[in-house]
Amino acid sequence: MTTAIMNENKDAGLVPRITGLLVLEVRKSNPNGDPERESSPRQRPDGKGEISPVSVKRKLRDLVLEKDGVVWQDVKTTLAIEADEKFQILESRGRIRDEIIKQMEPTNGRLGQAFIDAYWDGRLFGNTFLEKGEGGSDTIRSGVAHFGVGVSIAPIDIEFSTWTNKSGVEQGKDRGMAPMAFRVVKHGLYAVPFFVSPNLAHKTGCTKLDVDLMLNLLKHTYSDTRSVVRSMVEVVHAHTFTHNSRAGSVSDFALIDALTPRRIPKEDNDKPSASVTEYEIPTWDGKYSIKDQLVRDGASQTFAQCGEYHDYAL
Numbered sequence: 001m002t003t004a005i006m007n008e009n010k011d012a013g014l015v016p017r018i019t020g021l022l023v024l025e026v027r028k029s030n031p032n033g034d035p036e037r038e039s040s041p042r043q044r045p046d047g048k049g050e051i052s053p054v055s056v057k058r059k060l061r062d063l064v065l066e067k068d069g070v071v072w073q074d075v076k077t078t079l080a081i082e083a084d085e086k087f088q089i090l091e092s093r094g095r096i097r098d099e100i101i102k103q104m105e106p107t108n109g110r111l112g113q114a115f116i117d118a119y120w121d122g123r124l125f126g127n128t129f130l131e132k133g134e135g136g137s138d139t140i141r142s143g144v145a146h147f148g149v150g151v152s153i154a155p156i157d158i159e160f161s162t163w164t165n166k167s168g169v170e171q172g173k174d175r176g177m178a179p180m181a182f183r184v185v186k187h188g189l190y191a192v193p194f195f196v197s198p199n200l201a202h203k204t205g206c207t208k209l210d211v212d213l214m215l216n217l218l219k220h221t222y223s224d225t226r227s228v229v230r231s232m233v234e235v236v237h238a239h240t241f242t243h244n245s246r247a248g249s250v251s252d253f254a255l256i257d258a259l260t261p262r263r264i265p266k267e268d269n270d271k272p273s274a275s276v277t278e279y280e281i282p283t284w285d286g287k288y289s290i291k292d293q294l295v296r297d298g299a300s301q302t303f304a305q306c307g308e309y310h311d312y313a314l
Contacts, residue, residue, distance in 0.1 A: 015198040044151070048153075056147045153191065158186070
């Protein structure tokens with residue numbers, strides 16, 4: 001689903017400027033455990049749930065890492081990706097540092113060209129692996145794509161329960177028990193902002209194909225990386241707005257505010273939800289459409305006049 005507006009400032013081969021928002025529904029699951037609270041779902045002091053940017057990027061990396069998986073094979077076909085070796089994952093177990101350092105050696109006068117050519121997550125998200133190399137300001141620290149902290153729209157209720165194991169896991173015991181091991185959010189709707197800025201693409205080597213891969217993986221982020229405690233998390237919307245100008249055409253905050261769901265009725269703002277029907281969920285078109293809204297009070301342009309929209313969850 002896209003707007004009919006053509007983007008006159010966008011070259012099809014260049015990394016675009018993007019503002020996005022993931023809307024996630026959580027049912028009886030732990031979307032992101034907090035290691036400082038025995039892996040209980042992350043929760044802010046105001047009672048709202050939280051999802052770290054690192055956890056979202058980890059799932060995207062895992063989907064790309066699993067080259068024999070159906071998700072990679074499907075997206076690879078869709079995007080006509082020919083060389084798997086150009087989409088390796090730097091942040092993976094078993095990496096050999098000496099080999100990576102060798103890839104960092106200059107090629108054709110560019111520091112770390114072999115390194116840049118090999119690692120998708122290095123090109124897209126940036127990394128600090130080069131910081132010990134020679135080159136100073138040429139080292140890659142900040143990437144092109146960034147995820148913000150995900151926060152639930154309303155406070156969450158966390159449910160604790162004890163799991164048992166018919167066969168014992170300890171020597172001398174014929175059964176096992178894990179007290180309070182199952183820690184899940186009963187229900188929640190989360191908003192996770194993300195951004196793509198082309199400003200550092202020339203330094204990281206990021207391409208539009210790298211960005212397109214991330215966008216096409218968004219709907220698989222949770223449905224194809226399930227675990228025992230994260231079995232029911234779904235990407236309801238993957239709102240993606242491509243600015244007319246690669247330098248930005250509209251306030252990121254204005255767009256995110258317009259697309260962020262609202263708890264209904266308002267007097268229940270401080271109460272946990274039990275269903276997605278307890279929210280107004282803005283979309284580009286439809287009942288709560290933002291397409292023809294002015295980007296700011298007093299502004300002359302609408303969101304539709306500032307860029308193109310696509311929902312990568314659909």
